[in-house]
Amino acid sequence: MFQWQPLPIAGNLHGPLVCYLLHRTEVARLSQSGGRGAWRATLDQHRPWEARRVRACASYDTGRRGVELWAVRHADRLLAEVGATQAVRRPDGSRGGTGDPGAWPGG
Numbered sequence: 014m015f016q017w018q019p020l021p022i023a024g025n026l027h028g029p030l031v032c033y034l035l036h037r038t039e040v041a042r043l044s045q046s047g048g049r050g051a052w053r054a055t056l057d058q059h060r061p062w063e064a065r066r067v068r069a070c071a072s073y074d075t076g077r078r079g080v081e082l083w084a085v086r087h088a089d090r091l092l093a094e095v096g097a098t099q100a101v102r103r104p105d106g107s108r109g110g111t112g113d114p115g116a117w118p119g120g
Contacts, residue, residue, distance in 0.1 A: 014035060014036070014088075015033060015034065015035050015040075015081070015084050016033075016034050017030035017031075017032065017033055017034075017077070018030060018032050018034060019031065019032070020032055020042075029043075029073065030077075031043040031044065032058075033058075033080050033081075033084065035084070035091055035092070035095050036095055036096075038059050038095045038098060039058045039059060040056075040057065040058055040059050040084065040091050040095065041054060041055060041056050041057075041058050041080045041083070041084065042054070042055045042058050043055075043070070043073065043076045043077065043080065051069060051070070052069075052070040052071075052072060052073050052075075052076045053067055053068065053069055053070055053076070054067070054068045054070055054076050054079060054080050054083075055067050056068065056080070056083055059091075059094060059095060059098060060094070
């Protein structure tokens, strides 16, 4: 259901696993300030920027574990939100449909 993958940029097929996906939709991401600083986790990566939450991590490993535990705790909500997002996507991957797909419950 959930899986880690490297940041999807050109030539980064073997980079660190920093993107946490649910059904091919990114729900969390680990990052570093300037690529060398402290690690942080961005949660609810699939939501609009203002609805995302950023948490400091002691290390890459603790960040990964924290993201995984967060995802298990929020799995029902994440499944519903990712399902709603995928329902309004067009076959080409762009967003379609009516209403505001960025208006998430609890956001």
